[in-house]
Amino acid sequence: MIVTMGVPARQHVEGTLDARASAEARERFIRMAERELDRAYRLAGLLLGNGADAEDAVGDALERAWRDIGRLRDTERFQAWFDRIVVNACRDRLRRRGRIRFVELEGQDGGRAPDAFRAVLDSDEAFRAMAALSSDEREVVVLHFWADLTLESVAERLGQPVGTVKSRLHRALGRMRDALPMPGHEGAAL
Amino acid sequence: MTDDLERHLRRDLPTAELPRAPDSLHVRLQAVAASEPRQVAGRAVRRTGRLRLLIGLAAILVVGGAAAVSYVGLRRPNIPTTVDGLPVMTVSEAVAAHAAGRLADGRAAIRGWWSNGQVGHSCVPSIEPVGELELRCQDGEFGITELDEPIFVIDMSSGLVTYEAQGPHLSPYVANELEGIADLFGLPIVNGQRYPPVPILVVGHFDDPRAAQCRAAARQICLDRLVVDRIVEFSPESVPTPGVTVPPTAFPDPPPSPLFDAVACAGDVPYSFVGWTTTAALELPYDRPGHVFAMVTKDPVLLTADGWEDDPNGSGHQFQIWGPKICIAEEAPGHQGEMGFGSVPAGTYVLWDDGLRVPGSDPVRPLGSS
Numbered sequence: 408m409i410v411t412m413g414v415p416a417r418q419h420v421e422g423t424l425d426a427r428a429s430a431e432a433r434e435r436f437i438r439m440a441e442r443e444l445d446r447a448y449r450l451a452g453l454l455l456g457n458g459a460d461a462e463d464a465v466g467d468a469l470e471r472a473w474r475d476i477g478r479l480r481d482t483e484r485f486q487a488w489f490d491r492i493v494v495n496a497c498r499d500r501l502r503r504r505g506r507i508r509f510v511e512l513e514g515q516d517g518g519r520a521p522d523a524f525r526a527v528l529d530s531d532e533a534f535r536a537m538a539a540l541s542s543d544e545r546e547v548v549v550l551h552f553w554a555d556l557t558l559e560s561v562a563e564r565l566g567q568p569v570g571t572v573k574s575r576l577h578r579a580l581g582r583m584r585d586a587l588p589m590p591g592h593e594g595a596a597l
Numbered sequence: 598m599t600d601d602l603e604r605h606l607r608r609d610l611p612t613a614e615l616p617r618a619p620d621s622l623h624v625r626l627q628a629v630a631a632s633e634p635r636q637v638a639g640r641a642v643r644r645t646g647r648l649r650l651l652i653g654l655a656a657i658l659v660v661g662g663a664a665a666v667s668y669v670g671l672r673r674p675n676i677p678t679t680v681d682g683l684p685v686m687t688v689s690e691a692v693a694a695h696a697a698g699r700l701a702d703g704r705a706a707i708r709g710w711w712s713n714g715q716v717g718h719s720c721v722p723s724i725e726p727v728g729e730l731e732l733r734c735q736d737g738e739f740g741i742t743e744l745d746e747p748i749f750v751i752d753m754s755s756g757l758v759t760y761e762a763q764g765p766h767l768s769p770y771v772a773n774e775l776e777g778i779a780d781l782f783g784l785p786i787v788n789g790q791r792y793p794p795v796p797i798l799v800v801g802h803f804d805d806p807r808a809a810q811c812r813a814a815a816r817q818i819c820l821d822r823l824v825v826d827r828i829v830e831f832s833p834e835s836v837p838t839p840g841v842t843v844p845p846t847a848f849p850d851p852p853p854s855p856l857f858d859a860v861a862c863a864g865d866v867p868y869s870f871v872g873w874t875t876t877a878a879l880e881l882p883y884d885r886p887g888h889v890f891a892m893v894t895k896d897p898v899l900l901t902a903d904g905w906e907d908d909p910n911g912s913g914h915q916f917q918i919w920g921p922k923i924c925i926a927e928e929a930p931g932h933q934g935e936m937g938f939g940s941v942p943a944g945t946y947v948l949w950d951d952g953l954r955v956p957g958s959d960p961v962r963p964l965g966s967s
Contacts, residue, residue: 433630440626448618458616465622469629523616533605534613552606553613566937570918570947570960571901577909584602 436476439485440469446486446554447493452524453549454497456538461497461524468496490554490564494546501542536586544579547572676798680706680829683800688743689765695803695821703804707823709741709766710794711831713782714749728811730770730819737761739782740768741823745794769801769823777828784833793837798830799823848873848888856890862924867895869921879923881939890926897944898922900958905950909960916960920945 447468451461471492479488528534537545550561558576562569678685683706686694691705727733738749744764771778784792801823808819852873859865870893876885879893897919905915920940940958947955953966 437626437630440630441623444618444622444626448622449615452615458619462619462622465618466625466629469622469626473629527613527615531609531613533602534610548606549610552603553610555607555611568900568918568938568940568958570906570916570958573909573960574901574906577907577911580602581907587602 432476435482436473439482440472440489443486443489447489450490450493450549450554451497453528453537453553454494454542454545455500456524456528457522458524459522460500464496464500465493467499468493471496487560487564490550491566494550494564498542532587533583536583539582539586540579544575544582547575548579548583551576676708676796676830680798681800685798687765688741688767691823692765692767692821700803703802704800704826705802705823706798706800706829707741708796708798708830709743710745711741711781711797712747712749712791712794713739713784714747714791725812726810728807728815728819730805730807730822730824731811731815732768732770732822733815736768736818737766738768740766741797741799742766742794747791747794750791767823769799769825770805771825775825775828777831780831780833781828792833795831795833795836797828797832799825800827800829801825852888853890856926857892857924859892862892863894863898863922866898869893869895876925879925879939880942881923881925881937885925885937892924893941894922896921897946900938900940900945906960908962910962912962914962915950917948918945918958918960919948920958 444465447465448458448461451464451468452458455461455464468489472489475492479485528537537548540548546565547561550556550564551558556564558572559569562572565572567575676685683704685706685708688707688709691700691707694700694705695703740748742748742762742764743766744762746762746764748762748766748768771781784795786792803823804820805822805824807824808816808822811819855871859868862868870891873888873890875888879889879891898921900918900920900922901916905917908914908916918940920942921944923939923941925937925939942957945956945958947957947960949955949962949966953962955961955963
């Protein structure tokens with residue numbers, strides 16, 4: 408149990424002890440979030456399909472995480488906890504967007520740099536097939552294969568029963584196989 | 598069954614060259630953490646059990662427990678009936694008299710109980726200049742109560758609950774240079790507990806000219822703010838100090854109100870449990886701190902949200918998962934206001950479309966079944 412002494416109050420300025428504790432919490436949050444920033448951005452980019460949306464989603468996630476940091480009892484679980492927040496932020500963005508839609512960049516676009524996530528997802532037929540997935544299915548595929556989480560961990564991150572996660576994974580892989588260009592080998596893998 | 602697609606994804610997706618987070622996100626992280634998290638929205642007027650947010654806590658104190666007290670050597674405070682020609686009033690009397698315009702020059706002598714429930718937190722900075730009488734970010738966390746009760750308490754024993762005094766109370770403006778201020782805000786922690794409310798008598802005034810410096814929306818608050826001119830009587834030694842702490846009460850009694858009803862869980866079916874418990878007691882596969890509000894159906898109900906699901910092992914069969922459903926009010930970060938679900942392991946089973954029932958929640962058909 409942490410206790411502190413009451414300090415002489417100034418009406419709109421924190422006392423010395425209070426300010427120090429707040430500064431420590433801030434530094435701790437920054438350290439933990441910095442460690443996860445690349446991962447979070449990549450996770451969001453794979454879920455949303457482009458870097459701009461990923462940046463917005465991770466930014467939203469950072470704000471939510473900082474707001475709720477007092478709820479994180481075990482700092483060892485920051486990554487799992489932050490993953491959930493990022494996934495939720497991506498879901499919110501997708502709900503606003505309607506559905507995942509890859510926009511083809513025109514050849515003469517005024518010099519705008521091509522999206523790095525789009526480039527990676529376009530570089531491989533299997534990755535490109537992820538575009539055929541629903542957001543739920545995509546979450547499972549990304550967390551299981553890219554984040555290398557067990558299905559139990561995926562279920563925990565998503566707040567879903569393991570059975571549902573397994574079923575969604577199976578359905579997702581089926582859709583991806585169907586979306587792959589396989590002349591003469593319908594449904595076959597690579 | 599693992600096939601080439603799965604192997605490809607497992608091998609090549611994690612190693613795909615994905616971009617690193619842009620500098621703008623690192624900048625945003627610094628800005629987010631520097632902008633001060635917002636304070637808890639509003640105040641808990643009553644014990645509600647709803648979780649509240651206070652970021653950057655410096656003190657965590659537990660309410661409750663019957664502490665042994667000591668009355669030896671108590672000096673009873675001397676509370677007169679008039680001070681400086683002013684009748685000594687209670688908090689509610691003074692507030693009412695000020696509202697009715699019956700205070701000469703807005704001056705009043707007020708008696709009550711002083712307490713300080715402040716903890717280390719801060720608020721999002723205001724875009725507009727804030728008047729000092731607004732007591733922004735701290736209003737209500739310290740001050741004078743009419744009854745012998747603390748003005749503000751934070752209870753971390755079962756989640757995060759804030760309590761506000763039930764009787765009349767006010768947070769006065771106390772200038773840094775006021776004689777005796779160190780005593781007001783320097784009450785010690787005794788045996789791990791905040792100092793109890795202390796009898797106090799002050800002389801002060803309302804309608805201070807500095808109210809003009811307050812933001813328009815806070816102008817009336819500032820006019821109604823008691824500005825302490827003099828501490829007449831403040832007697833910490835007159836209250837019994839807390840004894841050695843006992844283990845805190847595990848959960849409030851009576852428990853807080855339910856957070857959802859049957860419609861949100863499994864509908865109009867019999868429930869074997871409705872109330873507050875722990876995720877450990879529910880044997881859920883994930884933990885949540887403290888107590889959670891939960892409902893458990895008496896009989897198995899359909900658990901799979903999409904109805905019939907395809908066998909992940911490719912048998913061509915479909916399955917459902919049934920079991921006594923557990924619904925909890927989810928308050929984990931990012932899921933506040935949502936519900937979490939689970940099932941009682943002993944009663945859960947997988948129902949296959951051919952009528953086969955397999956105990957558990959893993960959709961694996963027994964060997965030998967087609």
